[in-house]
Amino acid sequence: MEEIYQQFIIDLYKNPLNFGKMEEPTYRAELGNATCGDSIELFIKIDSNGKVSESKFIGKGCAISQASASLFTGYLKGKSVEQLNIITKDDCLALLKINLDKNPSRMRCALLVFDTFKKAVDQKS
Amino acid sequence: MFDVDKIRKDFPIFNNKVNGKDLIYLDSAATAQRPIQVIDSVTGFYKNKNANVARGLHTLAEEATISYEAVREKVQKFIAAPDQKEIIFTRNATEAANLVMRAWGEKFIKKGDKIVTTIMEHHSDFVPWQQLAYKKGAEFVVVDITEDGQISENEFEKKVKGAKFVAFSAASNVLGTITDSKKLCQIAHDQGAVCFIDGAQSVPSVKTNVKESNCDFLIFSGHKLMAPFGSGVLYGKTEFLEQMDPFLYGGDMIREVHAERNSVWNELPNKFESGTPDVGAVIGLGAAIDYLNKIGMDKITSYEHELSSYLLNALSGINGLRVLGPTEPKKRLSLAAFSMEKIHPHDVSALLDADGIAVRSGHHCTMPLHERLKVDASTRASFYIYNKKEEVDLLVQSLERAKKIFS
Numbered sequence: 001m002e003e004i005y006q007q008f009i010i011d012l013y014k015n016p017l018n019f020g021k022m023e024e025p026t027y028r029a030e031l032g033n034a035t036c037g038d039s040i041e042l043f044i045k046i047d048s049n050g051k052v053s054e055s056k057f058i059g060k061g062c063a064i065s066q067a068s069a070s071l072f073t074g075y076l077k078g079k080s081v082e083q084l085n086i087i088t089k090d091d092c093l094a095l096l097k098i099n100l101d102k103n104p105s106r107m108r109c110a111l112l113v114f115d116t117f118k119k120a121v122d123q124k125s
Numbered sequence: 126m127f128d129v130d131k132i133r134k135d136f137p138i139f140n141n142k143v144n145g146k147d148l149i150y151l152d153s154a155a156t157a158q159r160p161i162q163v164i165d166s167v168t169g170f171y172k173n174k175n176a177n178v179a180r181g182l183h184t185l186a187e188e189a190t191i192s193y194e195a196v197r198e199k200v201q202k203f204i205a206a207p208d209q210k211e212i213i214f215t216r217n218a219t220e221a222a223n224l225v226m227r228a229w230g231e232k233f234i235k236k237g238d239k240i241v242t243t244i245m246e247h248h249s250d251f252v253p254w255q256q257l258a259y260k261k262g263a264e265f266v267v268v269d270i271t272e273d274g275q276i277s278e279n280e281f282e283k284k285v286k287g288a289k290f291v292a293f294s295a296a297s298n299v300l301g302t303i304t305d306s307k308k309l310c311q312i313a314h315d316q317g318a319v320c321f322i323d324g325a326q327s328v329p330s331v332k333t334n335v336k337e338s339n340c341d342f343l344i345f346s347g348h349k350l351m352a353p354f355g356s357g358v359l360y361g362k363t364e365f366l367e368q369m370d371p372f373l374y375g376g377d378m379i380r381e382v383h384a385e386r387n388s389v390w391n392e393l394p395n396k397f398e399s400g401t402p403d404v405g406a407v408i409g410l411g412a413a414i415d416y417l418n419k420i421g422m423d424k425i426t427s428y429e430h431e432l433s434s435y436l437l438n439a440l441s442g443i444n445g446l447r448v449l450g451p452t453e454p455k456k457r458l459s460l461a462a463f464s465m466e467k468i469h470p471h472d473v474s475a476l477l478d479a480d481g482i483a484v485r486s487g488h489h490c491t492m493p494l495h496e497r498l499k500v501d502a503s504t505r506a507s508f509y510i511y512n513k514k515e516e517v518d519l520l521v522q523s524l525e526r527a528k529k530i531f532s
Contacts, residue, residue, distance in 0.1 A: 106475065
């Protein structure tokens with residue numbers, strides 16, 4: 001379990017990347033995890049070329065969910081709308097570089113941003 | 126003398142390692158560990174006495190029925206209920222609460238009636254009454270807590286004025302607060318209200334006497350007092366249980382069934398025990414009660430106070446840690462839910478787990494309380510009869526280490 005808490009994860013928790021609100025996003029969604037009170041609000045802006053020009057989030061939660069949101073929002077930048085549609089859970093988990101197979105509850109934390117992302121692209125704001 | 130080392134020897138689970146370390150189990154408020162006496166009673170039942178109860182006439186069936194009913198008598202004595210038929214076996218406390226909500230609430234609560242509960246309730250003593258109020262158009266009133274995490278009698282009295290039904294817990298699973306059940310019941314009764322007590326957290330730790338508290342209903346779960354999962358209890362005064370219709374329909378709750386006219390319900394307690402019960406779990410509940418009685422509930426309570434005093438003192442030494450609930454150890458159970466600056470409860474519990482320490486993080490089925498306290502979630506360390514003060518020290522060490530990792 002302890003190997004989860006690598007320095008880059010703690011650093012991202014303390015100083016998250018892409019953190020903040022966005023005016024007039026193309027996609028937006030908010031999702032919570034009822035068992036622990038975590039929540040993420042995700043914003044994505046698509047530019048005139050059909051690519052992600054900006055991707056941000058706000059939210060609260062544990063180190064894993066916050067670090068995952070920082071990395072995943074960065075990962076989205078520059079992707080085309082077509083590419084957004086084929087992103088999988090495994091793509092999201094791969095960014096964290098830690099194995100959560102034996103921690104199903106932490107897996108939910110890591111995937112909160114992904115689930116929020118799916119909700120956002122399924123219901124265009 | 127409370128011999129915790131001797132008690133620990135009865136719990137096989139403590140022979141196990143977690144992450145290569147000795148298990149430090151601080152999650153008894155979620156479920157207690159089981160002593161070998163309880164485990165043996167369940168396997169013994171299945172090996173030697175297994176048969177369905179209250180049905181067959183053969184020897185094995187009769188023996189199973191006798192053993193099952195003997196537990197009813199044990200429970201009756203354990204909570205000082207006047208009559209055995211007032212003890213209804215359910216699967217857990219939640220089912221017992223829902224039984225009262227369906228069988229009493231839906232029959233007697235009318236539009237405009239007032240239902241009262243408190244902000245520190247577990248969801249199982251909150252949601253049923255909230256839903257009952259919505260369904261019936263009744264008024265749903267929630268009593269607040271004091272800054273010290275207690276129920277103020279004045280506030281309680283104000284809120285229960287004119288109430289028809291009042292529900293509160295005898296001890297909070299998050300704040301640890303032990304309420305004055307007798308006093309609160311009396312206040313409810315003075316208003317002519319029916320008084321329901323959630324004893325899930327108190328019955329394992331504090332002597333329960335329904336005659337003294339004079340509550341109309343009391344519920345608790347077996348698994349928090351070391352009995353198997355699947356054993357729960359509803360106590361209800363005969364006059365109320367008699368007025369209520371069955372909660373589940375089927376076998377055993379019935380006296381007569383005819384194709385062309387209505388069925389006739391069975392007597393108490395069978396009227397509320399439809400379907401094959403978890404007989405093995407109930408047998409285990411009997412063994413758990415024997416185990417508690419052998420130690421003595423008064424001794425358990427005073428040991429818990431000793432632990433809670435040591436725990437509160439130790440936690441107060443950690444900077445940035447806020448304990449929820451009363452500051453006076455004697456007003457609480459040996460558990461502490463807390464929040465830590467800059468570390469999310471999930472991370473706290475994951476880092477403690479690496480040291481073999483099992484705690485719970487989240488809102489512990491008390492979202493209204495966490496909203497009231499303005500914390501999203503908390504970490505809870507809960508102690509029971511097999512825990513030692515040394516484990517408090519290890520908890521503190523591990524928390525300090527977690528702080529360092531996040532500093």
